[in-house]
Structure formats: structure tokens, C-alpha cells
Amino acid sequence: MKNLKFIQNLFNDTPDLVIRTLKRKYQSIYVVYLESVASGDRVNSYIISPLTLPSNYKEKIEKSLAGPNLKIITIKEIELYLCSGFAIILDGKKLYAIETKADLDRGIDDAKVEPAIYGPKDSFVENIQKNIGLIKKRIKSGHLKTENKLLGRYSKTVVSVLYIDNITKKELISEILTKLNNIDIDSINTSGELKQFLSNENKNVFPAMKLSERPDTIVKSLLEGKVIILVDNSPFAIVLPSVLADFINPTVDDYSNSLNTNYLKVLRMCCFILTIITPAFYIATTTYNPEAIPGLLLMNISTQRFGVPFPSIVEALIMLFVCELLRESDVRFPNNYGSAVSILGALILGESAVASGIVSPIMIIVIALTFITSLIFNEVEINGAVRSWRYIFLFFAATLGLYGFSLAIIIMLLNLCSYKVFKLNYMFPISPFDFSYLKETLIKIKRKKLNTRSKYLTDNIRKQS
Amino acid sequence: MKKIIILTIILLLTGCYNYKEVSDLAFISSFSIDYTNNNEFNIILEIKENNKDNLFSSYLLEGYGKTIEAAIQNASLSFNKNLYFINLDILLISSNAANLKLNNILDYVTRDNNFALDFNIAICDDSKGAIENILKKEEIFGRYINTLFKNTDNNVINIKLNDLLNSYLNHYYDIILPIINLKDNTIIIDEAVIFKNNEIIEHLNEKEISIYNILSNNLMDYYIHLELDNNIVFKTTHYNTKTNFKNNTLYIIPTLTGSYIEFENLNLNNSKELKRITEKINAKFNNEVEAFIDNLIKIESDPLGLKRYIKQKSLHKIKYRISTNIVLENKSLIFKSIGGK
Incomplete structure (x- = not known):
């Protein structure tokens, strides 16, 4: 009765708390569960039915409920188990927790954020056990270790740290576990939130860790010697450590011919550079260093700018602002209205802005090129970083021309080269140079020749003989 | 934050000193220099229109002065744009100016960083007539002459400023320049002149x-x-x-x-x-x-x-x-x- 009163006090004003009383040989036992997170059917079939059988009337509870996942728990754990969908059996002083979770998550679905034409279609879901299952389905080895942690004072979110013990460096694992142990917060709901606690966010705009919804990408990272963190209720896994090359080279490249893929890799690298520098280069050359532009093109630009009332830098900022606005409204607005926003945007940017003389056609080309090249990256964080650097470049170019533009390049390179993620340089595998990892990211060679892992990520470098 | 504020202030205080919008530039296509009997430079500038409706038209500015710079200043007195010589197509020098002031002219165009090194140079004694002749055909003179020089069927001496400077500064070479003639209302480049000690001494057919x-x-x-x-x-x-x-x-x-x-x-x-x-x-x-x-x-x-x-x-x-x-x-x-x- 003491335990029951404790539960009633703890879950006071909780209408979904169900308490059922069952008569046993000498005394009554109580089955308590939260009907919002536990399945009533499972409670009936796993607990009520077996315990009410005449043959089980005199049997001990452990014997009567031999089938389902049964744990003996303490009074302190009642709250966690009840909220996790378990039913609690109060048998005198003894407390039993039986797993009767309701199916509150969706089934495994296609990858939406990182689609691949020829790669596997499955992606992570909000259920951590399913996510671990998707990984274990691909790595059938006892060396794949999982360490679970409960994070969040109220949310008590399950966070799993996955690694392959004979590949991943021990220092990396202990560093990550230490960081996780130091987290003391009310709740952790998604991997995106957890990511912020693991990285020194305010030090750099570039993301320090990659989020992925693809189990094949995660498996590849595990086999390279990286650590994966899965968060319950989040369909994204965190890959630690991640470097710039990981963001601009998706794993789906592995499923195509190496020659064709290398072309795409070069294209992506060009896009990364172009999306940052295009508006700044245009401003620097047209307003400070027109001699860098071929005569005929300069004449055309001059002709197109005829009658535009704003300086080029203001024109560029207006266009960038409008494009960011369109992108944000496209992302936030329900899909059904998406096309209307796009049409409106196209009208504003294409026809009307030029016709009204607010911007020149060449500026539309410059900004369109900037945005099209940024769309090649599906990682939102890298797009955010690119946007910040785009404005820094613009500022330098608008004040000092090509000289300022060159200064901005130097500052960005200094920033990238001095940035470290879990002791790994962000410009890796270029600096420090590592051909093994270069073959996995920035260039693609024959599959047969990918026989070593990077020595910077693991001590076990041999992949195949 | 302090670093960012200081950097911003430094950039804003030191930057923007040579900012100019591309639409404020006057693109000069041809530049003619003559030296008159009054010991004055007479310059003619052909400026390309940067108006959407008149892409193939240009207009002339003319000025006089004791120096080339003074003549240019004089020509642009009532003009509201920055003269931009980087895309100059051709520099026309009269025989008189070539004989008397070639040294000054070459010195001026190489000293001023508003000039590139890749424009053609030719001798023309009636540059105003030649330019106006082409303007009547609704073409830009500098661009027209450039195509004449590039045309491989034409037997011309194609000399650009950097080539000319190579010869001019090398004491083993004497300068040679093409002549642009206006014959029967047609522009012809069928002659050249050879210099010795910076003076024209011979015509080549x-x-x-x-x-x-x-x-x-x-x-x-x-x-x-x-x-x-x-x-x-x-x-x-x-x-x-x-x-x-x-x-x-x-x-x-x-x-x-x-x-x-x-x-x-x-x-x-x-x-x-x-x-x-x-x-x-x-x-x-x-x-x-x-x-x-x-x-x-x-x-x-x-x-x-x-x-x-x-x-x-x-x-x-x-x-x-x-x-x-x-x-x-x-x-x-x-x-x-x-x-x-």
C-alpha cells in the first residue's frame, strides 16, 4: 500500500494513470500503467490474462509471467519505467516492471534528406531500438559496442554511443563519454540539441559533426573509426568527428562509377567555393577592379546597370535578403503552398525587379548562381556557415575590392585550418594530408584499392589484404 | 566582439577610397593624339555609349592643352563620367606628334595605370575624319579597326603597346608602326612607317x-x-x-x-x-x-x-x-x- 500511495502522490492529476487490482491467494496485487504510453492490449495479454488463470493462482509472479520482458525494480525507478511505457506490478513490497510499450513511432521509411538513386532506401526513425537494429543488421559483429546513457533530468532520453571497439580510438570514445556525462539539462529531445552540447558551437560557424539519417552512411563511418551517437526520438544519428570533406562528399557517391563520381566531386567543390565568393567577386571586380573583367563583358555589365538607382553592394544585399526570405518561407510554409511561393518569388526576382529598375539582370544571374550552387549541399548547417562567410567576403570586397577579397580568403583559410573537432583538423584530409581518407571523400578510386583506413582515425588501418 | 568592431571600423575607414560604379565609367574605344603648330596637343576621345538602346554607337570628345593630361582635362570638362582607358582599342598618333612627341606619348600611357598594355597603335594624320567616317556607318571606330587588325586576310603590321615598348626600349631595334589612311571615304591600312631616332624616315608598301x-x-x-x-x-x-x-x-x-x-x-x-x-x-x-x-x-x-x-x-x-x-x-x-x- 505504501508503494501504491507513493505512485498516486507522484502521478497526482495524471488522468491517464490506470490502477488495476487483482485478487491473489493471500493478498491483492496492483497493476499500474500509463495508458498514454503503454498498450492496454499488451497489459491484458501479457499480465492480466496470465495472472487471472486459475492454474497460476498460487504461482509466483516471476513464474506466471515467464514470457514478457520482466524486471524487478526499486521504488526510485518507478517513475522512469512508468513513463517509458512499462506496467508496474505491486506485489507487497516487491515491484515488477513489464514492458508493455504502445507503438507510438512510425515504420521505417525512405530517406528524405539524403536520398540516393541506387543506395538503400531505408532511414532512421524515432525509435532508438529500431535504429540500432538497422545498424546491427549491417554489422554482424560482437565488436560493435553500444553504451547507453540517460540524459535530461525530466526527459530521461536514451542516448546510445556506438563504436567498433577494435577500430575506434579509445581516447576518442572516452572523450565523448566524458562530454556526455557532463551534460546536465532538463531535457534532450533530438540529436540536433545534443550536438550543441558536444561541440564548441560559438567558436566557428562550420558544423563540427554531421547528422545522417542513412544507416549505410553510419555503418561506413563506424568502419572508418568514427563514433556514432543515437538519440531516442530522433531520426538522425550524430557522426563524430566530422570534417569539411564529409559534408561536401555524401556516401551515396560509393554507388556509382568512379570516373563519373569524380566529376561530381569536383563540381561540388567548385560549388562550395562559388557559393561563397560569387557575389563578393562580382562586387570587387565591378566596383574596384574593373580591369580584371574582359572589355566586352564590362561594357555589357555597365549597360545593364544603366538606370539602377542603388550601388552594386546595396543591390546585392537586397537580392540576397529576398532570396533568403524566399528559401525560408519555402522551408517553413506547408508544402501545399510551396509552389505559390516559388511562382511569386520567380516573378519578383525574374521579371518585375528588373523591369522596375531595382536590380540589374546581371545581379540576378550572380545571386541565382550563388543560390543554385548552395543547393547542392543537403546539410542545413553547412549552408548556414556558407551564408555567414558569404557576408564576410561581401563586406571585405565592398570595402577593399580584390585586395579585401584576397584578405577574406586568407582569413577563411586560417579559420578552417585552425579549427579542430575532437583533435582532428577540420581541413583533414588535405591538412594534415592523408591519402587513405582522401580516397574516401574528396576523390574516388577503384573499390579494390580502398584497402586502408586513415591513421588519424584508427590504429587498425588494414581493411583488406 | 571588440575585435570585430575594431576590424569593421578599420575596414570602413581605410576602404572605399577608389570605389566607382561600373555604370559611371566612360569606356574609351579610341584615343587620338595630334601635335599642332601652336605647340599644343589636340586629343580626340571616342567614347562608347553604355545605353541599352545604342549599343553600337559612340561619341567624340575633343580637347586642346599644352600637355596630354591638360588636353584630356579640357576635353572632359563638361563630361559627367570617369574616363576609363583600360579597354582602349586603339591609340592613333599623327605623324607630327610621332616625330616630335613620341617619347612623351609613350611615357604618358605607360606611366598612367589607367591604361592597359594591349591596345593597338597606329599612325593616322586625319584621325577625326577616319573616326567620323566609321561613326557614320553606326560602328565603333576602335572596335572596327581592331577587327581589321585581327583579320588574317589583311596584310598589316599588328603592333600593340607592349610590342612597341619592347622595340622602343631595346637599342638593337627601331620602331615600325602601321598607317591608317582614309582613301575615297574608306579606311585602309596598307602602309607602315619606320622610325630612326624617334623620327619617321621611311614608308613601307x-x-x-x-x-x-x-x-x-x-x-x-x-x-x-x-x-x-x-x-x-x-x-x-x-x-x-x-x-x-x-x-x-x-x-x-x-x-x-x-x-x-x-x-x-x-x-x-x-x-x-x-x-x-x-x-x-x-x-x-x-x-x-x-x-x-x-x-x-x-x-x-x-x-x-x-x-x-x-x-x-x-x-x-x-x-x-x-x-x-x-x-x-x-x-x-x-x-x-x-x-x-
Whole structure:
């Protein structure tokens, strides 16, 4: 009765708390569960039915409920188990927790954020056990270790740290576990939130860790010697450590011919550079260093700018602002209205802005090129970083021309080269140079020749003989 | 945060000093300099329109001044745009200005970083007439002349500022410049002038220009026609001249590769006859080159830079030998020609 009163006090004003009383040989036992997170059917079939059988009337509870996942728990754990969908059996002083979770998550679905034409279609879901299952389905080895942690004072979110013990460096694992142990917060709901606690966010705009919804990408990272963190209720896994090359080279490249893929890799690298520098280069050359532009093109630009009332830098900022606005409204607005926003945007940017003389056609080309090249990256964080650097470049170019533009390049390179993620340089595998990892990211060679892992990520470098 | 504020202030205080919008630039296509009898520079600037409706039109600004800069200032007094010379197509210099002030002019255009080094230079005594003649055809003069220089069928001396400076600053060379003439309302570039000690001393005709181009290996693809008495025309497709100095003799070996494109009473299937004709053309070209070099020795001007081989200040004591080498190209076409018999 003491335990029951404790539960009633703890879950006071909780209408979904169900308490059922069952008569046993000498005394009554109580089955308590939260009907919002536990399945009533499972409670009936796993607990009520077996315990009410005449043959089980005199049997001990452990014997009567031999089938389902049964744990003996303490009074302190009642709250966690009840909220996790378990039913609690109060048998005198003894407390039993039986797993009767309701199916509150969706089934495994296609990858939406990182689609691949020829790669596997499955992606992570909000259920951590399913996510671990998707990984274990691909790595059938006892060396794949999982360490679970409960994070969040109220949310008590399950966070799993996955690694392959004979590949991943021990220092990396202990560093990550230490960081996780130091987290003391009310709740952790998604991997995106957890990511912020693991990285020194305010030090750099570039993301320090990659989020992925693809189990094949995660498996590849595990086999390279990286650590994966899965968060319950989040369909994204965190890959630690991640470097710039990981963001601009998706794993789906592995499923195509190496020659064709290398072309795409070069294209992506060009896009990364172009999306940052295009508006700044245009401003620097047209307003400070027109001699860098071929005569005929300069004449055309001059002709197109005829009658535009704003300086080029203001024109560029207006266009960038409008494009960011369109992108944000496209992302936030329900899909059904998406096309209307796009049409409106196209009208504003294409026809009307030029016709009204607010911007020149060449500026539309410059900004369109900037945005099209940024769309090649599906990682939102890298797009955010690119946007910040785009404005820094613009500022330098608008004040000092090509000289300022060159200064901005130097500052960005200094920033990238001095940035470290879990002791790994962000410009890796270029600096420090590592051909093994270069073959996995920035260039693609024959599959047969990918026989070593990077020595910077693991001590076990041999992949195949 | 303090660092960002300081950086922003530094950039804003030190930057923006040479900011100019591209639509505020006046693109100059041609620039003409004359030196008048009143000891004044007379300059004419042809400015391209940067208006959407008049893409192929331009207008002129004219000014006078004791210096080139003063003349330019005078021309742009009532003008509201920045004069932009980087995309200059051609610099026209009058004979008078070339004879008297070439040094000043070259000094001015190289000292001012508003000029590039890749515009053409030519002598023109009626630059205003020539420019207006082209303007009447609704074309931009500078662009029009540029295409004339680039046209490989034209036998012209294509000299840009950097080439001219190379010759001007090298004491082994004398300058050579093309002449733009206005004949019967048509622009023609069929002459050139040779300088000695910065003064015009000789005019070259079309034939001499082609010999000069072959001997100096100017990378032009135009065709040279060598005509014999019986209307046989040898047309070159490419050429190469080697020069070396041995035993006190300068050997000049032009190799002309080409084919016979027009002929009368010539049987191309007869190899002996073909050889005889080829030798005749060889000898004819040899004579023409000899005459050209003899003339250069006579006037003591050296646009070919022959002095750099003999390492002497004068061409007078030079011994030279010309060995032209005619190479027939594309024999199958020659032998299968329907005009052979």
C-alpha cells in the first residue's frame, strides 16, 4: 500500500494513470500503467490474462509471467519505467516492471534528406531500438559496442554511443563519454540539441559533426573509426568527428562509377567555393577592379546597370535578403503552398525587379548562381556557415575590392585550418594530408584499392589484404 | 566582439577610397593624339555609349592643352563620367606628334595605370575624319579597326603597346608602326612607317610589309601571294624564318609552306616543271628580301633587330645571305587539280 500511495502522490492529476487490482491467494496485487504510453492490449495479454488463470493462482509472479520482458525494480525507478511505457506490478513490497510499450513511432521509411538513386532506401526513425537494429543488421559483429546513457533530468532520453571497439580510438570514445556525462539539462529531445552540447558551437560557424539519417552512411563511418551517437526520438544519428570533406562528399557517391563520381566531386567543390565568393567577386571586380573583367563583358555589365538607382553592394544585399526570405518561407510554409511561393518569388526576382529598375539582370544571374550552387549541399548547417562567410567576403570586397577579397580568403583559410573537432583538423584530409581518407571523400578510386583506413582515425588501418 | 568592431571600423575607414560604379565609367574605344603648330596637343576621345538602346554607337570628345593630361582635362570638362582607358582599342598618333612627341606619348600611357598594355597603335594624320567616317556607318571606330587588325586576310603590321615598348626600349631595334589612311571615304591600312631616332624616315608598301612580317615571324596567318609572269600564284599557309650569325655572315632562312592556287600553262603532273617553277619562286622571293634588307641598310634603320646578331651599332658592314626554302604542301590536291592541264 505504501508503494501504491507513493505512485498516486507522484502521478497526482495524471488522468491517464490506470490502477488495476487483482485478487491473489493471500493478498491483492496492483497493476499500474500509463495508458498514454503503454498498450492496454499488451497489459491484458501479457499480465492480466496470465495472472487471472486459475492454474497460476498460487504461482509466483516471476513464474506466471515467464514470457514478457520482466524486471524487478526499486521504488526510485518507478517513475522512469512508468513513463517509458512499462506496467508496474505491486506485489507487497516487491515491484515488477513489464514492458508493455504502445507503438507510438512510425515504420521505417525512405530517406528524405539524403536520398540516393541506387543506395538503400531505408532511414532512421524515432525509435532508438529500431535504429540500432538497422545498424546491427549491417554489422554482424560482437565488436560493435553500444553504451547507453540517460540524459535530461525530466526527459530521461536514451542516448546510445556506438563504436567498433577494435577500430575506434579509445581516447576518442572516452572523450565523448566524458562530454556526455557532463551534460546536465532538463531535457534532450533530438540529436540536433545534443550536438550543441558536444561541440564548441560559438567558436566557428562550420558544423563540427554531421547528422545522417542513412544507416549505410553510419555503418561506413563506424568502419572508418568514427563514433556514432543515437538519440531516442530522433531520426538522425550524430557522426563524430566530422570534417569539411564529409559534408561536401555524401556516401551515396560509393554507388556509382568512379570516373563519373569524380566529376561530381569536383563540381561540388567548385560549388562550395562559388557559393561563397560569387557575389563578393562580382562586387570587387565591378566596383574596384574593373580591369580584371574582359572589355566586352564590362561594357555589357555597365549597360545593364544603366538606370539602377542603388550601388552594386546595396543591390546585392537586397537580392540576397529576398532570396533568403524566399528559401525560408519555402522551408517553413506547408508544402501545399510551396509552389505559390516559388511562382511569386520567380516573378519578383525574374521579371518585375528588373523591369522596375531595382536590380540589374546581371545581379540576378550572380545571386541565382550563388543560390543554385548552395543547393547542392543537403546539410542545413553547412549552408548556414556558407551564408555567414558569404557576408564576410561581401563586406571585405565592398570595402577593399580584390585586395579585401584576397584578405577574406586568407582569413577563411586560417579559420578552417585552425579549427579542430575532437583533435582532428577540420581541413583533414588535405591538412594534415592523408591519402587513405582522401580516397574516401574528396576523390574516388577503384573499390579494390580502398584497402586502408586513415591513421588519424584508427590504429587498425588494414581493411583488406 | 571588440575585435570585430575594431576590424569593421578599420575596414570602413581605410576602404572605399577608389570605389566607382561600373555604370559611371566612360569606356574609351579610341584615343587620338595630334601635335599642332601652336605647340599644343589636340586629343580626340571616342567614347562608347553604355545605353541599352545604342549599343553600337559612340561619341567624340575633343580637347586642346599644352600637355596630354591638360588636353584630356579640357576635353572632359563638361563630361559627367570617369574616363576609363583600360579597354582602349586603339591609340592613333599623327605623324607630327610621332616625330616630335613620341617619347612623351609613350611615357604618358605607360606611366598612367589607367591604361592597359594591349591596345593597338597606329599612325593616322586625319584621325577625326577616319573616326567620323566609321561613326557614320553606326560602328565603333576602335572596335572596327581592331577587327581589321585581327583579320588574317589583311596584310598589316599588328603592333600593340607592349610590342612597341619592347622595340622602343631595346637599342638593337627601331620602331615600325602601321598607317591608317582614309582613301575615297574608306579606311585602309596598307602602309607602315619606320622610325630612326624617334623620327619617321621611311614608308613601307604592302609588299614590304609582308616581307617584314615573314622575316620577323609575326604570328599572323594571312596568305602571301607570290606571282610569276605566267600568272602562277603561290599561296602560303604558314612560314618560319630562322636567323643565325656564323663566320661574320648573317644567314636568313625563311621557310614558306604553301601551294599553287592559280596558274596558266602549267602541268602539275610534271615534277620537273614543278621543281623549275618552285626554284623560280624561290629566287624571286630571295631577290625581294635582298632588296628589302639592302634598303634597310641604306637608310640605317633596323626594325628587324638584325643588329642584335652582329653586335654592332651600324648595319653598314653587315654581310648576309638569304636562303629561301619553299615547301609545297598538300601534294595530293595539287596533282589532282582539274586546272593542271
